[in-house]
Amino acid sequence: MPFTRRAFCTGLAALPLSRPAWAQETPLLTARPATVQLAPEGYPATEVWGYDGLLPGPQIRVPQGSRLSRRLVNGLQVPTSVHWHDIRIDNAMDGVAGLTQDPVPPGGRFDYAFELPDAGTYWYHAHTNSMEQVARGLSGALIVEESTPPDIDRDEVLMLNDWLLEPETGRFAGDFGNPMMRSHAGRLGNLLGINGRYDFSLEARQNERLRLRLINAANARIFMLRLEGMVGWTVALDGMPLAQPEPVSTEIIVAPAQRVDLIVDVTAEAGTPAALLSYADDDSWQALAEVTVTGPKSSAPRAVPAPLPPNPRMDVPGVAEAELREMRMEGGAMRGMASGRFEGQDMDFQKLVQRGQFWALSGQVGRGEAPFARYAQGETARIRWVNDTVFPHAMHLHGMHFRTVAADGSQGPMRDTLLIKPQESAEVAFVADNPGKWLLHCHMLGHAASGMTTWIEVA
Numbered sequence: 403m404p405f406t407r408r409a410f411c412t413g414l415a416a417l418p419l420s421r422p423a424w425a426q427e428t429p430l431l432t433a434r435p436a437t438v439q440l441a442p443e444g445y446p447a448t449e450v451w452g453y454d455g456l457l458p459g460p461q462i463r464v465p466q467g468s469r470l471s472r473r474l475v476n477g478l479q480v481p482t483s484v485h486w487h488d489i490r491i492d493n494a495m496d497g498v499a500g501l502t503q504d505p506v507p508p509g510g511r512f513d514y515a516f517e518l519p520d521a522g523t524y525w526y527h528a529h530t531n532s533m534e535q536v537a538r539g540l541s542g543a544l545i546v547e548e549s550t551p552p553d554i555d556r557d558e559v560l561m562l563n564d565w566l567l568e569p570e571t572g573r574f575a576g577d578f579g580n581p582m583m584r585s586h587a588g589r590l591g592n593l594l595g596i597n598g599r600y601d602f603s604l605e606a607r608q609n610e611r612l613r614l615r616l617i618n619a620a621n622a623r624i625f626m627l628r629l630e631g632m633v634g635w636t637v638a639l640d641g642m643p644l645a646q647p648e649p650v651s652t653e654i655i656v657a658p659a660q661r662v663d664l665i666v667d668v669t670a671e672a673g674t675p676a677a678l679l680s681y682a683d684d685d686s687w688q689a690l691a692e693v694t695v696t697g698p699k700s701s702a703p704r705a706v707p708a709p710l711p712p713n714p715r716m717d718v719p720g721v722a723e724a725e726l727r728e729m730r731m732e733g734g735a736m737r738g739m740a741s742g743r744f745e746g747q748d749m750d751f752q753k754l755v756q757r758g759q760f761w762a763l764s765g766q767v768g769r770g771e772a773p774f775a776r777y778a779q780g781e782t783a784r785i786r787w788v789n790d791t792v793f794p795h796a797m798h799l800h801g802m803h804f805r806t807v808a809a810d811g812s813q814g815p816m817r818d819t820l821l822i823k824p825q826e827s828a829e830v831a832f833v834a835d836n837p838g839k840w841l842l843h844c845h846m847l848g849h850a851a852s853g854m855t856t857w858i859e860v861a
């Protein structure tokens with residue numbers, strides 16, 4: 403019988419669908435030092451820590467509902483671990499050293515493998531001494547694709563970051579434990595960029611429709627952005643689709659760890675300015691991403707984009723009956739606090755400062771022995787964050803997504819990280835349906851490392 407294509411295909415189909423477990427090779431993700439040109443040409447290169455030696459780390463793209471596996475190889479001189487922010491993940495895979503796993507020692511390995519129930523824009527980053535390890539470059543994008551993608555011309559992932567560099571040496575500046583930064587707004591960089599480049603740019607054609615997946619990978623910077631030469635709609639926040647696309651009519655705020663998915667149409671004509679502008683420290687608007695507009699893609703603007711398909715389990719029922727727990731955010735420069743409980747002892751503020759601790763959540767400084775709250779699996783949880791400090795904080799819950807709840811009980815978008823301004827409060831609710839020990843902390847990583855970290859337990 404001739405060796406036809408048909409016979410060949412039939413032969414393949416007769417093979418087992420998957421190889422036995424021992425024969426499957428887990429792709430590696432190696433955390434290691436590397437040299438990257440972060441600063442403009444003419445300045446020295448920077449020694450970074452990157453996944454596979456890249457900054458940002460390799461972009462991981464997987465279909466919704468699939469399983470992701472990576473073997474972390476620690477090529478650093480210090481312990482590390484990977485957090486898959488904020489996949490609704492098995493607790494053992496959440497990557498929080500000291501809570502969900504032991505840190506992986508230098509030369510060690512750890513196998514991560516988990517399902518991806520939700521489509522959307524996510525990211526992964528170090529979660530052992532994250533204040534330093536994320537600042538040195540250990541983060542990358544994790545994109546979970548919808549089975550029915552939106553009608554767009556191009557999909558671009560933009561990892562927003564800032565780096566605090568010494569211009570003379572190219573090195574990361576200062577001491578990552580710097581008490582001045584930890585007690586104030588956190589480690590803010592002196593060089594802003596996207597995907598590891600201070601001069602990131604895109605080419606586009608007039609009337610081209612782009613999906614821009616914004617990920618704030620910075621330690622502490624809140625990006626405030628505007629579109630120039632483009633019109634846009636927000637279609638998802640923190641990976642979770644909005645019920646309806648919302649036109650971008652004001653500044654786009656992206657706090658640390660937050661993601662914003664935009665669908666934008668390039669309206670600028672060829673040769674005229676288009677950009678993603680960022681509010682700069684000197685009160686001006688600077689191009690964070692220049693968009694070079696070439697020829698027209700089409701002559702006519704397009705209709706408003708359709709919403710993204712919803713993810714499963716986006717409803718939060720039973721909020722009115724749920725017990726409300728208040729979490730007071732206290733401390734920091736210019737305000738401080740009378741005392742807090744740290745490592746099992748009550749201490750006054752001065753003693754806490756001597757231990758490098760500046761913040762508390764309802765009197766608890768850092769992750770204590772007991773969780774902030776325990777929830778029965780499936781229970782609706784309700785938390786009110788009260789920001790009693792003079793700084794904004796980006797509160798992040800692991801393992802589950804919450805919805806904001808307004809004073810009238812109406813629910814806002816589903817998110818995993820919420821920015822709470824000084825002297826304001828915000829209420830959120832979520833279904834505590836994912837069993838395990840879940841970290842709840844400020845994603846200004848210097849704040850998290852100096853008191854603003856607690857945890858909840860779902861059992």
Ligand SMILES: [Cu+2]
Pocket residue numbers: 794795796844845846849850854
């Ligand atoms: Cu904070």
